[in-house]
Amino acid sequence: MLRYIARRLLVAVPTLLVLIIIAFFLMQTAPGGPFTSERPLPPQVLANIEARYGLDQPLLKQLWTYLVNIVTQLDFGPSYQYKDRSVNDIIAAGFPVTLTYGSISFLVASLVGIGLGVLAAIRHNTLLDYIAVGATFSAQALPNFVMAPILIFVFTLQLGWLPGGGWNDGQWQYLVMPVIALSTSYMASIARITRASMLEVMNSNFIRTARAKGLPDSAIIWRHALKPTLMPVVSYLGPAFVGMITGSVIIDIYFSTGGIGRGYVNSALNRDYSVMLGLTILYGALTILFNLVVDVIYAWLDPKIRY
Amino acid sequence: MHGSTRKSGIDRMALVSNTEQVDRIAEKLVEAEKIKGRSLWRDSMDRFLRNKAAVGAMIVLFLVVLFTIIGPYFAQWSNEEIDWDRMGNLAKVGAPSIENGHYFGLDTNSRDLYARTIQGIRTSLLVGVIGAVVAVVIGTLYGAVSGFVGGRIDNLMMRAVDILIAIPYMFVIILLMVIFERSFFMLFVGIGIVGWLDMSRIVRGQTLSLKNREFVEAAHAGGVGWFTIITRHIVPNLLGVVVVYATLLVPAMILTESFISFLGLGVQEPNTSLGALISEGAGTILYGTMWQLGFPLFFFLVIIISLFFIGDGLRDALDPKDR
Numbered sequence: 001m002l003r004y005i006a007r008r009l010l011v012a013v014p015t016l017l018v019l020i021i022i023a024f025f026l027m028q029t030a031p032g033g034p035f036t037s038e039r040p041l042p043p044q045v046l047a048n049i050e051a052r053y054g055l056d057q058p059l060l061k062q063l064w065t066y067l068v069n070i071v072t073q074l075d076f077g078p079s080y081q082y083k084d085r086s087v088n089d090i091i092a093a094g095f096p097v098t099l100t101y102g103s104i105s106f107l108v109a110s111l112v113g114i115g116l117g118v119l120a121a122i123r124h125n126t127l128l129d130y131i132a133v134g135a136t137f138s139a140q141a142l143p144n145f146v147m148a149p150i151l152i153f154v155f156t157l158q159l160g161w162l163p164g165g166g167w168n169d170g171q172w173q174y175l176v177m178p179v180i181a182l183s184t185s186y187m188a189s190i191a192r193i194t195r196a197s198m199l200e201v202m203n204s205n206f207i208r209t210a211r212a213k214g215l216p217d218s219a220i221i222w223r224h225a226l227k228p229t230l231m232p233v234v235s236y237l238g239p240a241f242v243g244m245i246t247g248s249v250i251i252d253i254y255f256s257t258g259g260i261g262r263g264y265v266n267s268a269l270n271r272d273y274s275v276m277l278g279l280t281i282l283y284g285a286l287t288i289l290f291n292l293v294v295d296v297i298y299a300w301l302d303p304k305i306r307y
Numbered sequence: 308m309h310g311s312t313r314k315s316g317i318d319r320m321a322l323v324s325n326t327e328q329v330d331r332i333a334e335k336l337v338e339a340e341k342i343k344g345r346s347l348w349r350d351s352m353d354r355f356l357r358n359k360a361a362v363g364a365m366i367v368l369f370l371v372v373l374f375t376i377i378g379p380y381f382a383q384w385s386n387e388e389i390d391w392d393r394m395g396n397l398a399k400v401g402a403p404s405i406e407n408g409h410y411f412g413l414d415t416n417s418r419d420l421y422a423r424t425i426q427g428i429r430t431s432l433l434v435g436v437i438g439a440v441v442a443v444v445i446g447t448l449y450g451a452v453s454g455f456v457g458g459r460i461d462n463l464m465m466r467a468v469d470i471l472i473a474i475p476y477m478f479v480i481i482l483l484m485v486i487f488e489r490s491f492f493m494l495f496v497g498i499g500i501v502g503w504l505d506m507s508r509i510v511r512g513q514t515l516s517l518k519n520r521e522f523v524e525a526a527h528a529g530g531v532g533w534f535t536i537i538t539r540h541i542v543p544n545l546l547g548v549v550v551v552y553a554t555l556l557v558p559a560m561i562l563t564e565s566f567i568s569f570l571g572l573g574v575q576e577p578n579t580s581l582g583a584l585i586s587e588g589a590g591t592i593l594y595g596t597m598w599q600l601g602f603p604l605f606f607f608l609v610i611i612i613s614l615f616f617i618g619d620g621l622r623d624a625l626d627p628k629d630r
Contacts, residue, residue, distance in 0.1 A: 011469070012473075015469075015473050015474070018470055026482055027486065029486065137612075137615065138612060141558075141608055141611040141612045141615060143565075143566065145566060145569040145582070145585065145586070145589070146585065146604060146607070146608070148589065149585070149589035149592060149600055149604075150604075152592065153592055153597070153600075157592065164593075242476075246475055246477040246478070246566070249570065250566070250570070253570065254589065265570055265571070265572070268481055268484075269571070269572070271485060276482065276485065280478045280479075280482060283475050283478055284473075284474055284475060284478070287474070287475045288473050291473050
């Protein structure tokens with residue numbers, strides 16, 4: 001197992017490196033430097049500023065310094081737009097928030113999704129199954145940016161039950177809507193995949209054997225059916241994670257939760273390249289790390305994978 | 308197929324004593340001889356048409372497209388005109404009404420939402436279709452070449468896909484949109500070049516199972532070059548899978564574009580898309596102008612859900628073993 005993990009890590013590291021290098025060079029090809037404004041700075045001033053940020057160095061040297069700073073000190077450099085803030089400050093301020101509601105949403109989506117899918121499969125062709133299939137099918141078309149305004153309209157404007165935004169140190173009232181908005185469409189997809197997979201598993205020979213042995217339904221489901229059912233679900237968790245991490249940007253904007261998404265969009269609108277670069281790398285690193293976790297879980301679930 | 312028909316006919320004949328019925332069955336048998344073999348496509352088509360939800364979705368989608376074509380002829384305001392009289396008091400006088408010609412009400416800038424919505428639907432559908440086409444072309448060729456050539460090149464090409472697929476693509480598109488100008492073209496390129504990855508994996512898998520068939524060998528023996536074999540013999544046989552995933556790509560592309568436009572990083576004024584309109588509507592619900600969210604959202608959901616149903620129906624029809 002350890003060797004397998006090590007081998008996956010060997011793929012993950014170059015992936016991250018490729019991401020950093022691509023993003024870095026894309027930033028360099030952008031027309032206009034970070035300090036180009038409508039009123040051009042005097043050349044001497046511009047040269048001084050560029051020297052301060054090390055932008056007068058050759059490109060490869062800049063890349064090397066950037067990489068070394070990240071690896072040795074986890075330092076993503078300063079923001080070019082806000083003199084008093086570094087990329088690290090922006091991450092430190094927003095990341096805990098994003099992590100909190102993000103992981104809760106992820107847990108909710110997986111657990112509720114799997115539960116719903118299993119339930120629908122067990123009660124195959126009953127009213128419950130039909131309702132679950134219909135609901136999950138339409139819920140797939142409800143991405144976070146559709147759910148968010150609908151939720152605000154219903155729960156804040158009409159019913160007045162929940163605050164329409166803010167964070168307030170993660171009090172539960174402030175968490176409910178972000179979590180629902182972020183998790184709904186992924187929960188629906190997970191439920192659909194679980195249901196289809198479970199139906200297939202329940203028709204297989206080893207389940208028939210278990211039934212013939214006279215095992216009660218609960219034992220069949222928990223001990224025999226669940227593990228193989230989860231395999232396609234686990235391989236969907238990777239894309240779901242990517243979707244949620246991207247969706248968190250919408251949540252941060254729409255619910256003003258104060259996560260890193262706001263910083264990301266602001267940097268994109270202000271052309272604050274260093275912040276964009278740093279946050280893109282952070283998002284990418286999280287994704288790659290999570291894919292690694294998924295691979296390991298999958299290897300544990302699937303006896304056919306040898307490591 | 309003929310054999311089985313005849314056999315069941317004979318079985319039944321043994322049970323029937325009435326000569327009239329025997330004659331009738333005999334006639335049917337003669338007719339059965341005439342029935343032509345059904346092609347795979349014909350079969351799939353029948354399966355698709357039997358799926359009521361998919362056919363219904365197809366009709367709904369057709370109506371939406373029709374609406375974007377003939378809708379503008381009924382509009383009393385263009386998408387650029389500003390209704391100055393009603394500006395500044397939208398919550399009271401900007402609501403949808405037949406009398407003043409704003410069927411869907413007014414948008415935040417006092418423009419006619421009916422015309423704007425049609426414009427938005429057009430953009431979204433266009434992005435969906437063009438993005439999917441770009442992704443399908445690149446993905447199919449890449450996957451087919453990789454699977455067909457095999458060996459070390461295949462390994463290298465698929466490793467590259469593995470690496471690219473692990474990068475959160477939305478951020479790459481946004482990066483592209485910020486660095487280059489936010490144009491329609493860049494949006495298509497950005498969405499297209501990240502959409503082909505899954506496609507190439509699926510196509511590669513199919514190609515691997517195709518490339519050792521006899522007809523490929525025959526083409527080889529006939530001295531056909533490898534690229535021609537791919538485009539003439541491999542790709543046509545992949546069409547079923549490609550069509551299914553292409554249909555599923557269209558809503559995915561529309562969702563991606565809407566996401567980016569919702570953030571304000573997508574299409575720019577005076578152009579608009581459903582995502583941009585939803586974003587605008589979502590930003591103003593506090594002022595009680597619900598129609599600004601309602602109409603774009605309605606069309607967005609209708610389009611996405613119909614496309615889902617169509618994709619699902621096509622998958623059932625073309626790729627039955629997948630379920």
